Amino acid sequence: MKFTGTEKYVATSDLQMAVNAAITLQRPLLIKGEPGTGKTLLAEEMAAALGMKLISWHIKSTTKAQQGLYEYDAVSRLRDSQLGDEKVKDIRNYIVKGKLWEAFESDERVVLLIDEVDKADIEFPNDLLQELDRMEFFVYETQQFIQARHRPIVVITSNNEKELPDAFLRRCFFHYINFPDHATMQSIVDVHFPNLQQEVVRDAMEVFFDIRKVPGLKKKPSTSELIDWLKLLMADELSARMLHDKDSSTALPPLYGALVKNEQDVHLLQKLAFMARRRG
Numbered sequence: 001m002k003f004t005g006t007e008k009y010v011a012t013s014d015l016q017m018a019v020n021a022a023i024t025l026q027r028p029l030l031i032k033g034e035p036g037t038g039k040t041l042l043a044e045e046m047a048a049a050l051g052m053k054l055i056s057w058h059i060k061s062t063t064k065a066q067q068g069l070y071e072y073d074a075v076s077r078l079r080d081s082q083l084g085d086e087k088v089k090d091i092r093n094y095i096v097k098g099k100l101w102e103a104f105e106s107d108e109r110v111v112l113l114i115d116e117v118d119k120a121d122i123e124f125p126n127d128l129l130q131e132l133d134r135m136e137f138f139v140y141e142t143q144q145f146i147q148a149r150h151r152p153i154v155v156i157t158s159n160n161e162k163e164l165p166d167a168f169l170r171r172c173f174f175h176y177i178n179f180p181d182h183a184t185m186q187s188i189v190d191v192h193f194p195n196l197q198q199e200v201v202r203d204a205m206e207v208f209f210d211i212r213k214v215p216g217l218k219k220k221p222s223t224s225e226l227i228d229w230l231k232l233l234m235a236d237e238l239s240a241r242m243l244h245d246k247d248s249s250t251a252l253p254p255l256y257g258a259l260v261k262n263e264q265d266v267h268l269l270q271k272l273a274f275m276a277r278r279r280g
Contacts, residue, residue: 001050009038009045010187018175019046025173028114028132028154030164033177036222039157042177043113046155053106055152056113057099063120065127068098069137091141100131104148112152118161125168133171180223182209192227196234203243204230207253211260216268221259229258 003019005011011019019042022029031039047054057068073094081088097105103112117125131137135148156172158164180188182205189201204226212220221229232255233240239254252260252269260266 003046003049006045006049008191009041010184010191011042011045012184015042015175015177018173022173023153026151028156028172030156030158030169030172030174031177032158032160032174034179034220034222035159036224037177037179038223039177040113040115043111043115043155043157046153047111050111050153052153053108053110054113055099055103055106055110056115058115059117059119059124061119061121063124065120065124066098068100068114068128069131070098070101070139071096072141095139095141100128100137101146103152104135104146106149106152109150110152112154114154114156116159117156118158118164122162122165126165129167129171179212185223185226188223189226189230193230193234196230200233200240200243201230203240204233207243208259211253211269214269214272218264219261221261225259225261229255232258 001023002016003011003023004016019029031042033039043056044054046052072091073096077088077091077094087093099112099114103110132154135151137146138144139146185205186201189196189205193201208221208226208229211217233243236255242254252266252273256266256269260269
């Protein structure tokens with residue numbers, strides 16, 4: 001069982017090695033990197049390439065670790081008891097299975113994505129240590145012991161918004177997705193737009209990497225934003241021509257809203273363009 005990327009996902013040799021090492025060690029694969037570098041997409045393409053079902057658990061700031069295991073719906077049970085419903089006699093009717101339970105009870109091996117783990121409370125990763133390590137947990141309400149039928153391939157993503165506990169990191173195989181270099185980015189663009197004029201690609205990537213090099217930029221454009229921008233340029237020939245004929249002193253590229261995401265960066269680029277015109 002080896003992951004080598006897919007037709008839709010360009011995986012570097014380092015990333016392929018990390019994925020396959022995590023599978024061999026049977027440890028969660030912790031993926032970090034800039035937003036928009038394909039961390040979530042990696043899990044989706046791993047599942048497709050390995051012929052497995054993907055179970056996704058998208059973490060929010062309010063998410064608790066217990067929700068990944070199960071939740072006891074006491075409110076529904078109280079309401080049903082007031083209505084005289086017979087099903088209140090069986091507490092199992094009010095146990096809501098979480099994503100880990102779903103992955104554990106699957107008849108086939110699955111890929112389990114725990115997406116953006118750093119969004120949750122700092123204790124969230126520690127609360128899942130035993131369950132991810134031993135692949136089992138206990139349901140106190142029903143006195144059930146749940147064990148994984150097949151150990152899932154666990155992919156955990158993080159945008160590095162907060163530090164993760166050492167005990168959690170020790171149990172993971174870690175990989176940081178470096179931002180693609182020019183050649184890798186060309187391959188990614190070719191996957192998404194195989195028939196796009198190379199002149200447009202060359203002009204767009206030149207502007208894209210120039211913007212990323214601007215010192216003091218609050219939010220550098222990512223791979224996904226380049227793909228969105230190219231899609232817009234394809235749909236607007238005038239903008240593509242403007243990009244090709246762009247003067248270096250022009251403040252912003254056409255359709256810049258796909259690349260620049262806040263007013264501070266817009267003002268910074270405008271200021272740099274003004275300075276360039278003054279020097280000219």
